[in-house]
Amino acid sequence: MASVYENSDFIFSTTASGEKCSQSKGQEEVTSSKWTKVFGISLVFALGGLCVQGIMYNNKRSDFELLNEQQHNTSMQLSAQQNYSATQSCNLCVNGWMVCREKVYFFSTDKCNWSNSRDVCISKQADLVTISSKVEQDFLVSKISETHWIGLNDLDTEGHWVWVNNETLKDTGVQFWTERQFGKSEPDNWRHEDPSGENCASLGNIDGNLKTWFDNPCKTKKKFICEKKYPFPFTDDNN
Incomplete structure (x- = not known):
């Protein structure tokens, strides 16, 4: 009989220990799942930030190229005006002299x-x-x-x-x-x-x-x- 009780205590102890391991393992899985979600959310935000920065960079680059084009067009217009003015002034005659x-x-x-x-x-x-x-x-x-x-x-x-x-x-x-x-x-x-x-x-x-x-x-x-x-x-x- 004593051996039966001893075996029962061992089984109970083993069962209790198994339940604790299962609980511990479940907690680890929950914790791991939480960190995975946190990492996933952080990654989404990071990717979103990169996308926003990429869009801002492209917009700035487009603005820069537009400004360069506007500056080039303005320079061409000024040059054309100067050449036109010079041509006009070189055709001006005053008292028989060419200006x-x-x-x-x-x-x-x-x-x-x-x-x-x-x-x-x-x-x-x-x-x-x-x-x-x-x-x-x-x-x-x-x-x-x-x-x-x-x-x-x-x-x-x-x-x-x-x-x-x-x-x-x-x-x-x-x-x-x-x-x-x-x-x-x-x-x-x-x-x-x-x-x-x-x-x-x-x-x-x-x-x-x-x-x-x-x-x-x-x-x-x-x-x-x-x-x-x-x-x-x-x-x-x-x-």
Whole structure:
């Protein structure tokens, strides 16, 4: 009988212990389930936050690209307006002078040698034109139909070309001499026409090439271009 009771106590103890293990295991499963739900909710919020940040980034990027496009369009419009204004101002004539970019130009109808051409310009409170940029070069080319004297010479020192305002070609930083594939390019100081050589420069030559410079004998008679700063108000007593 004693052994029966002992066995009963063992069975009861084992059963109780099994119930406690089951309860403990159930609690662990509940806890694990709760943490899984918490982790899942946290992950959802995290993914949602990333999505929101992605949307905000895309919106900001779209706004940035739109601003860039607007800035580009505005720059293009301003450039077009400036070019239009410059074109309009370069077509303005005042008392026989052409106004362009803070300068005024006089295109002669008479022909003189280089020295006399300069005298005429000086009598108009101006001087033979000094070309200091490609923009100015292109403008002058667009206004002539034959060769014209410009204010460039090497009368003092052969090969050392100086403008009438004492600037050198190095000072202005531009030069548009004619270049030849065969033969010597300009200035070539050709002496067949004048033994003293060619010491005065012209825009264009008698053959109709008007886009570049040529050296010529200074005694040759050509039309000429005078230039002076644009005064406000504009006056020209000599017309």
